[in-house]
Amino acid sequence: MTERVLLKNTANPDFHRIDACLAAEGYQGLTKALRKFSPEEIIQLVTDSKLRGRGGAGFATGLKWSFVPKETERPKYLCCNADEGEPGTFKDREIIEKDPHILIEGMAIAAYALGVETGYIYVRGEFDFGARRLEEAIREAYREGYLGKNIRASGFNFDLHVFRGAGAYICGEETALIESIEGKRGQPRLKPPFPAIEGLYGCPTVVNNVETLACIPHILLRGADWFKGIGPEDSPGTKLYCLSGHVRNPGVYELPMGIALRHLVEKHGGGTHSGKKIKAVIPGGVSAPMLPESDLDIDMDFASLAAAGTMLGSGGVIVMDETTCIVRVAMRTIGFFHHESCGKCTPCRDGLYWASKLLKRLEAGKGKKGDVEELERLCGNIFGNTFCPLGDGAAMALRAAIKHFRDEFVYHVEKGKCMVS
Amino acid sequence: MSGETGMPPTDFAFTSGNKKLAKAAVAKYPKGRQASAVMPLLFLAQRQSGGWLPTAAMEHVAGILDMPPIRVYEVATFYSMYNLGPVGKHHVQVCTNLSCWLMGSDEVADSCRKTLGVDFGETTEDGLFTLSEVECLGACVNAPMMQIGDDYFEDLDVTATEGILNVLKGGGTPKPGPQGAREGCEPAGGLTTLTEKPEAQGERSGEA
Numbered sequence: 008m009t010e011r012v013l014l015k016n017t018a019n020p021d022f023h024r025i026d027a028c029l030a031a032e033g034y035q036g037l038t039k040a041l042r043k044f045s046p047e048e049i050i051q052l053v054t055d056s057k058l059r060g061r062g063g064a065g066f067a068t069g070l071k072w073s074f075v076p077k078e079t080e081r082p083k084y085l086c087c088n089a090d091e092g093e094p095g096t097f098k099d100r101e102i103i104e105k106d107p108h109i110l111i112e113g114m115a116i117a118a119y120a121l122g123v124e125t126g127y128i129y130v131r132g133e134f135d136f137g138a139r140r141l142e143e144a145i146r147e148a149y150r151e152g153y154l155g156k157n158i159r160a161s162g163f164n165f166d167l168h169v170f171r172g173a174g175a176y177i178c179g180e181e182t183a184l185i186e187s188i189e190g191k192r193g194q195p196r197l198k199p200p201f202p203a204i205e206g207l208y209g210c211p212t213v214v215n216n217v218e219t220l221a222c223i224p225h226i227l228l229r230g231a232d233w234f235k236g237i238g239p240e241d242s243p244g245t246k247l248y249c250l251s252g253h254v255r256n257p258g259v260y261e262l263p264m265g266i267a268l269r270h271l272v273e274k275h276g277g278g279t280h281s282g283k284k285i286k287a288v289i290p291g292g293v294s295a296p297m298l299p300e301s302d303l304d305i306d307m308d309f310a311s312l313a314a315a316g317t318m319l320g321s322g323g324v325i326v327m328d329e330t331t332c333i334v335r336v337a338m339r340t341i342g343f344f345h346h347e348s349c350g351k352c353t354p355c356r357d358g359l360y361w362a363s364k365l366l367k368r369l370e371a372g373k374g375k376k377g378d379v380e381e382l383e384r385l386c387g388n389i390f391g392n393t394f395c396p397l398g399d400g401a402a403m404a405l406r407a408a409i410k411h412f413r414d415e416f417v418y419h420v421e422k423g424k425c426m427v428s
Numbered sequence: 429m430s431g432e433t434g435m436p437p438t439d440f441a442f443t444s445g446n447k448k449l450a451k452a453a454v455a456k457y458p459k460g461r462q463a464s465a466v467m468p469l470l471f472l473a474q475r476q477s478g479g480w481l482p483t484a485a486m487e488h489v490a491g492i493l494d495m496p497p498i499r500v501y502e503v504a505t506f507y508s509m510y511n512l513g514p515v516g517k518h519h520v521q522v523c524t525n526l527s528c529w530l531m532g533s534d535e536v537a538d539s540c541r542k543t544l545g546v547d548f549g550e551t552t553e554d555g556l557f558t559l560s561e562v563e564c565l566g567a568c569v570n571a572p573m574m575q576i577g578d579d580y581f582e583d584l585d586v587t588a589t590e591g592i593l594n595v596l597k598g599g600g601t602p603k604p605g606p607q608g609a610r611e612g613c614e615p616a617g618g619l620t621t622l623t624e625k626p627e628a629q630g631e632r633s634g635e636a
Contacts, residue, residue, distance in 0.1 A: 136578075
């Protein structure tokens with residue numbers, strides 16, 4: 008595969024302007040969709056492409072769309088999840104800031120396929136520059152007739168708005184995001200009903216990630232077979248991998264799904280910035296269980312990582328060299344989840360409070376015998392006992408740290424200091 | 429407008445400019461769903477109040493949106509970007525999450541403490557700076573980083589951090605974004621992937 012897809016235009020500093028997009032193939036996917044496809048045919052095309060959601064869960068996009076009722080009196084909504092907040096993840100920001108029109112076009116095609124007339128892009132509040140870029144791009148798209156009433160004389164209407172979050176990680180969870188747009192605290196809802204049936208304002212709603220929606224115009228233009236030809240059969244396409252931490256060349260890298268993690272880190276990332284040995288790598292944002300160096304020969308796709316007990320998540324790859332204290336990594340990670348827990352479910356709210364407190368004590372060299380076992384017990388009480396995956400993510404991350412580096416935790420307890428630094 | 433007398437203001441009303449913006453925000457949502465505009469309106473109120481939300485401002489927003497004030501307090505207290513007490517003119521927020529910590533956020537935080545003479549959660553005596561610790565801001569590629577006001581300052585080290593804060597102290601405007609040579613999230617060593625010339629591609633909708 009020699010072609011950049013999602014990031015092929017981001018090197019052009021003017022590509023956030025609609026003129027530059029239209030001079031390339033901007034909005035041709037939408038035009039083709041409106042002229043040549045029925046809404047059902049687009050859903051079929053996306054299903055055939057085997058596109059899977061890029062936000063973390065990897066749910067089949069076509070299938071998600073097919074759940075939305077066709078005949079309904081109620082309005083339907085499309086929300087773009089641009090609440091990028093998983094530590095280690097910074098891919099959607101690249102699309103939003105440098106090629107916002109590909110997202111707008113993807114949303115317009117999705118809206119046409121789903122029979123949606125109103126869409127919202129939920130951008131994390133801190134992305135001020137990105138939100139302003141999107142708002143400007145939306146204004147341009149209205150001006151050129153790619154948003155609004157009777158788009159390209161097709162009779163299709165679509166209004167699109169930017170909604171800015173205000174610093175809550177949990178709003179990346181789709182039902183919390185919907186609550187937030189409704190003007191409430193971002194607390195996840197019990198599912199079912201799923202948003203496709205009862206979402207925003209109780210109406211059928213689809214929530215898709217930025218990167219997922221950005222794939223849609225390309226699939227429209229080049230077809231499902233082209234898309235399926237990239238990467239592994241069950242999760243095709245290119246993927247935006249985010250490389251950060253102890254790596255020589257941190258960055259966003261677009262590569263086919265299923266590339267080997269070691270190749271990504273060593274060839275593209277240039278290995279560690281210090282030249283020291285890699286200790287562990289988190290493959291998909293801090294919710295994804297870490298892998299020790301010996302497990303890096305693994306393919307970066309949904310199935311391979313799941314088989315190894317971790318996940319592709321958002322594609323946020325964090326590299327840690329041999330000087331890294333894993334107890335401190337665990338303390339920082341659990342501290343984050345504790346801070347971001349919405350407080351709705353007791354196992355997550357209280358479990359993470361205790362886990363965070365215990366890890367702080369351990370890290371400071373004041374741990375007690377039995378602390379490591381207590382942490383494992385807390386993980387067991389959180390995992391699977393909450394409305395949303397935030398608690399699960401925290402428990403999985405902590406369990407993996409203890410599983411692979413138990414000796415470091417025990418050393419902290421027994422010697423009252425760190426093994427590596 | 430905030431706290432000069434040590435007392436929070438007891439009344440608040442949007443300026444005519446903000447009133448217009450508030451109306452435009454409400455118009456984005458279906459009729460009867462005006463509560464959806466609570467977050468944008470709280471941002472407007474916060475900006476007008478000098479970076480924080482006095483109770484009077486929250487109540488004004490509640491009145492405009494026909495919401496019980498408690499529903500507005502709930503939102504304002506849930507989301508970390510709403511400040512419930514006065515903050516300095518420049519709100520310096522240092523990310524200390526994993527990728528930033530691995531790349532030296534401890535040094536950046538220390539440099540902020542030293543340059544400003546305050547710790548996390550404190551405001552300088554002249555009211556110019558508030559220093560905060562913040563969770564991941566989605567800029568791990570440019571770690572370590574901090575946010576000041578609306579802007580990101582990235583690829584920091586001790587020298588860059590001191591430089592930025594000193595420019596602000598002198599009343600200037602430091603350059604936001606990565607402090608090194610790169611643009612946004614692009615790979616630090618230049619492109620390494622998919623750099624070949626694209627092959628001929630499949631169907632195009634040239635007839636569009």
